[in-house]
Amino acid sequence: MTEENYPQDRNEVCIGPTSDSAGKASSCAGCPNQSACASGKFKDDKEKTSQEAEDIAMRLEGVKHILLILSGKGGVGKSTLSSQLAWTLSYWGFQVGILDIDICGPSVARMMGVERQEVRQSSSGWSPVYAKDNLSVMSIAFMLHNRDDAIIWRGPRKTGLIRQFLTDVEWDDLDYLIIDAPPGTSDEHISIIQFLSKVPRTHAIVVTTPQEISLLDVRKESRFAKKSKSPFGSRGKHEWICLSMLSC
Known part of the structure; x- marks a missing residue:
């Protein structure tokens, strides 16, 4: 997931929604996306996108x-x-x-x-x-x-x-x-x-x-x-x- 795909309403100091500490770090306090980050939603999206890219690369071999x-x-x-x-x-x-x-x-x-x-x-x-x-x-x-x-x-x-x-x-x-x-x-x-x-x-x-x-x-x-x-x-x-x- 690239930076421009991060939630636009994130905290000014953001460790990234796909980080292992996403939603749990002290800098996440008060962020409206804290629950979503902690649940691993953004990490799942990243993994899905990566898998799609691998499938397409194989298709276009x-x-x-x-x-x-x-x-x-x-x-x-x-x-x-x-x-x-x-x-x-x-x-x-x-x-x-x-x-x-x-x-x-x-x-x-x-x-x-x-x-x-x-x-x-x-x-x-x-x-x-x-x-x-x-x-x-x-x-x-x-x-x-x-x-x-x-x-x-x-x-x-x-x-x-x-x-x-x-x-x-x-x-x-x-x-x-x-x-x-x-x-x-x-x-x-x-x-x-x-x-x-x-x-x-x-x-x-x-x-x-x-x-x-x-x-x-x-x-x-x-x-x-x-x-x-x-x-x-x-x-x-x-x-x-x-x-x-x-x-x-």
Whole structure:
């Protein structure tokens, strides 16, 4: 559990809700979360999250590299970069998958030219849509009856679908899995960082434009990754790249 996931109303001096002394230390006196910490609730949540991450890492064993495409602000070319990167890598002969986790604003399916396709269910999970033989696509857009329908979901439901995308989709053996995330730092970002925390082949690309208003949000995105102790934000074996898209 990362610090930003600690209870917001905790005492100023907090030893951490997953500590062995949580809820029992003298510094816990008067904290509204003292009973919950003492019961081990937060520790159980941490163990559950860790187990989920291990299960996902095992499920994605056949994926050589995961590229997480992020942006601090919308409209900077993130989804365009994701789709063009997927096409280019597939053109070079790599086995590529692209996953859209922008649950409320999916655009990858349309950019890949497969928005009217449907996801097939099999005994081993969901079969992604194929834009070409070596390029598979997965998005919530394939599950909508009407592409103009608004997706109004709370955080837990978004998290559940992202988990399914990682565990239930037949990604098979891929050279690259490109994950197109929504802009900002929302539930989707926290979820994907936790889910991929045990996958050692994760790389992040942050997309921006040269304008200061966009660069400001990129700095926030970078701080978020470091504060959340994401694998690509805090460990040398992962890559963290910031890419500036020039205005046309």
